Amino acid sequence: MIERPEAVTLAKQVSKTLTGKRIVRAERENSPHKWVFYNREKTEYETLPIGKRIGKVTSLGSQICIELKPGYFQHLGDGGERFALIAPDEKLPKKYHLLWELEDNVRFTVSVAGWGTAKLHDRKQYNDWLKKEQQRLDPVDPSFTYEAFNAMAETYCEACDKPVKAMLTSESPIAGIGNGYLQDILFRAGLHPRKKVRQIRAAQQKKLHTAIRKVLSEAIEQGGRDSEIGLHGNPGRYVCTMDKRAKDTPCPKCNTPIEKINFMGGSCYVCARCQPFD
C-alpha cells in the first residue's frame, strides 16, 4: 500500500521520467475493478487527457497528483497502486486501471491491487481537494514541528477517547501514515497501538513525534519499503523492523519475542516489554 514515503518516491520518479511528455492515447481500464475510485465516465478518461502534457507532479498524504496541462489533474494513490512504464516492444500488464500512451510510444500504466484512487479533477475540483487536504498535517513537511503535532494531539484528545493507532492512521489528522509504517513508529516510540492518546505522557509524545519524523524520512531516503515497487520495477530499500517477518523473532532491543495482534482492522506487531499497554 502506498503511504507517505512511497507517494513521495513515486511522484519524484514520475516527474523525472514523464514531465513534458504529451499523451496521445488514454484508456481507463482493461479489467473493471469496483474498488478503483473514479469520478468520471470511462469516455472522459479516454478523451480529456489526449493532447495534454504532463506538468508538475506532486504528492500529498498517500496520493500522487499529476498535472495534465492545461487544466486537469490526475490523482492516484491511497491504496495498492502499482505504476509501470512499458516500452513500445514490451507487453502490457494483464490488468491495468489506467493507461496513457505518450508521444514516444512508451505506455504509463497503473494497476490497482485492493483499492485505490484514480480521480481526474479539473482545476476547481483540484483546488477544493487541496484546501481539504491541507487541513491535515504533512508528517514530512518542515511545518510538522513538535508544537504543531502536540497542538493537534491535544485537540484530538479532547474530542475523543481513541487509541494512538487511530490518531496516526484511520481518518487521521496526519496525512499518509498507514499500517505499514505505524508498527516501526510505535516501536521506536515505545507505545502500544491500543494506548489511549490522552494517556500519553509529554516525554512519550515527544518520542512519538521524533519517531514519525525519523521513520518517514529514513524511508524516503531509501525509496520506500522493500515490499513496494517503484515506477521502474525496483522495490524500495526500507526494511521494516516490525512487520510480518518479525513475528516470533527476538525484539532487537530486549530479545522478547515479537507478538502479532489484530487491532482496528489490521495486524500489529509489538514487543510487549518495550511497548507496554499500561
Ligand SMILES: [Zn+2]
Ligand atoms: Zn523489546
